[in-house]
Amino acid sequence: MRILLISRNFPPLVGGMERLNWHLAAELGARAEVRLVSIRGAAAEAPQGIVVREAALRPLPWFFLGAGIGAVREALRFRPDWVIAGSGLTAPIAALAARLAGANYAVYVHGLDLVVGSRLYQAGWLPAIRRADSVFANSAATLRLAIAAGIAEARAVVVHPGVTLAHPDPEERLQIRDRIRGELDVGAGPVLLSVGRLTERKGMVPFVRDVLPLLARRCPDLCLLIVGDTPSAALAAPLETAGDILDVAVRAGVDQHIRLLGQVEENRLRQLWFASDVHVFPVREMPNNPEGFGMVAVEAAASGVPTVAYAVGGVVDAVQDGVSGRLVPPGDSAGFAEAVLQMVQSPPSAQAVRDFSMPFAWPAFGERVFEQLQSGGSDG
Numbered sequence: 367m368r369i370l371l372i373s374r375n376f377p378p379l380v381g382g383m384e385r386l387n388w389h390l391a392a393e394l395g396a397r398a399e400v401r402l403v404s405i406r407g408a409a410a411e412a413p414q415g416i417v418v419r420e421a422a423l424r425p426l427p428w429f430f431l432g433a434g435i436g437a438v439r440e441a442l443r444f445r446p447d448w449v450i451a452g453s454g455l456t457a458p459i460a461a462l463a464a465r466l467a468g469a470n471y472a473v474y475v476h477g478l479d480l481v482v483g484s485r486l487y488q489a490g491w492l493p494a495i496r497r498a499d500s501v502f503a504n505s506a507a508t509l510r511l512a513i514a515a516g517i518a519e520a521r522a523v524v525v526h527p528g529v530t531l532a533h534p535d536p537e538e539r540l541q542i543r544d545r546i547r548g549e550l551d552v553g554a555g556p557v558l559l560s561v562g563r564l565t566e567r568k569g570m571v572p573f574v575r576d577v578l579p580l581l582a583r584r585c586p587d588l589c590l591l592i593v594g595d596t597p598s599a600a601l602a603a604p605l606e607t608a609g610d611i612l613d614v615a616v617r618a619g620v621d622q623h624i625r626l627l628g629q630v631e632e633n634r635l636r637q638l639w640f641a642s643d644v645h646v647f648p649v650r651e652m653p654n655n656p657e658g659f660g661m662v663a664v665e666a667a668a669s670g671v672p673t674v675a676y677a678v679g680g681v682v683d684a685v686q687d688g689v690s691g692r693l694v695p696p697g698d699s700a701g702f703a704e705a706v707l708q709m710v711q712s713p714p715s716a717q718a719v720r721d722f723s724m725p726f727a728w729p730a731f732g733e734r735v736f737e738q739l740q741s742g743g744s745d746g
Contacts, residue, residue: 367398367739370440370467372459373452374429376404377411380629381563382661383476386504386527387452390474391416393528393732394450401444403436403459405429434459441467448472448739454479457494470742472500474525477508477658477680480515492516500742502735504659505680511656523738526683528731529664529723532636539640546641550625555587556710559642559671561635561662564596564611566604567655569648569676571614573702577648578620580703585710590624590646591638604655639669644709647675647685651696660684663691667723670716674705689714690722 371391375383387404392413394400401417402408409418419440421432433456441449441463449471451460457473464471473495480495482488492515495501501522503509512522547557558581562568570592581588596607608626615621630638639645645666649657657679664684666673673691675681676698687693691714692705 367448368444368446369394369398369400369739370403370437370444370446370449370460370463370469371400371452372403372433372437372449372456372463374405374423374433374455375452376402376408378407379405379423382527382659383453386474386661388413389528389728389731390450390452390735393728394736397732397736401440401446403433403440430459434462437463438466441469445469450474451498454491454495457491457498461494461497470499470739472502472739473498474502474504475508475512475658476504477511477656480508480511481654481656483654500738502738504661505683507656507680507683508658524683525731525734525738526726527659527661527664528728529661529668529726531724531727532639532669532720542637542640546637550589550591550641552589552591552625552641553587555589556585556644557642558588558590558644558646558706559593559638559666560590560646560648561593561638561665562647563594564606564608566606567650567652567657568594568606569650571606571610572650572699573646573648574611574620574624575614575618576699577646577702577706578615578623579618580700581706582620582623584703584707588623591627591642592624593627593630593635593638595629604652636669639666639671642671643713644706645671645673645691646702646706647673647681648702649676649678649681651676651678657681664723664726667691667719668726670720672709672714672719674702674709676702686722690719 373387376387395416403419405423406420412418419436422428437459446469449460449464451457451473454475460471496516502525509524596605659680663673667690673685676696677693685691694701
């Protein structure tokens with residue numbers, strides 16, 4: 367089978383969607399011949415053996431022009447059996463390339479790419495998603511959004527994003543934990559970790575304002591590590607900044623309890639998981655701005671770290687309440703604080719938390735996508 371993948375979310379950008387598209391390319395590349403149309407810098411980061419055609423990331427019209435030209439050329443030369451859009455944003459390009467190649471096309475949707483409020487997007491992009499031969503949704507919540515947007519239920523399927531499973535040596539983990547805590551000067555108290563882009567939907571400002579003070583009163587030696595920065599290419603996402611978080615922390619009197627770490631490399635993030643007791647994921651319910659899945663909660667589970675999260679959107683697919691963490695009613699700050707304290711005082715079995723993540727392994731993700739393609743197209 368020959369597959370052409372088109373994505374604007376790919377390394378060297380850093381985030382959940384970038385990791386997903388990299389692994390989509392890698393897993394499909396292990397099963398078929400794959401070519402990629404993506405942003406500048408993608409070729410250096412792409413999985414081995416995948417031919418890449420690059421386009422400028424910004425401004426957006428230049429990306430569409432460059433990626434469109436690249437996709438058309440690859441469609442005519444490569445003659446793929448399937449063209450896959452890594453998100454709804456690249457669905458029109460995938461549709462055009464597929465038509466020229468006489469191929470089927472699929473779109474992997476994440477949630478926000480189905481409900482963007484722009485009239486232009488609704489008129490130009492959603493029809494391309496609706497016409498796709500197959501639509502992969504990252505969660506049950508996103509599948510419901512897809513059906514509500516007019517996508518035929520028979521052509522849509524949930525394929526959860528994957529995770530890299532961790533198999534830490536217990537002694538190594540303890541050594542890393544002690545070293546990282548010493549480097550960050552967090553003391554011996556509970557360490558919470560937040561990982562994600564700084565957008566309003568991720569809820570870090572209200573968490574620091576409303577929940578962290580409740581925790582600090584009960585655990586004066588508690589520390590919150592915040593990994594992530596403000597995205598430069600987010601799709602219609604209201605943003606937060608590190609300065610916003612620090613300002614609200616100072617006003618709430620908890621600035622001494624936080625460490626703003628910015629964006630970190632994957633190996634460093636692995637070390638931070640090992641140094642942490644609880645992953646906090648205070649995602650907010652926002653109109654036309656859904657949390658499609660909650661990939662980072664599964665990544666936490668893979669490292670044996672439980673998650674406390676608000677039960678919104680696709681997060682309920684990524685956290686099993688009572689097994690890999692706790693789900694709290696949206697907006698319940700006191701309930702969130704109590705759930706964190708429960709995880710700190712009576713942590714679940716790290717092995718049980720890791721076991722929850724195992725069905726999400728990237729090879730299982732790749733196999734599910736590939737099986738869907740096989741069932742709907744030819745083998746090339």
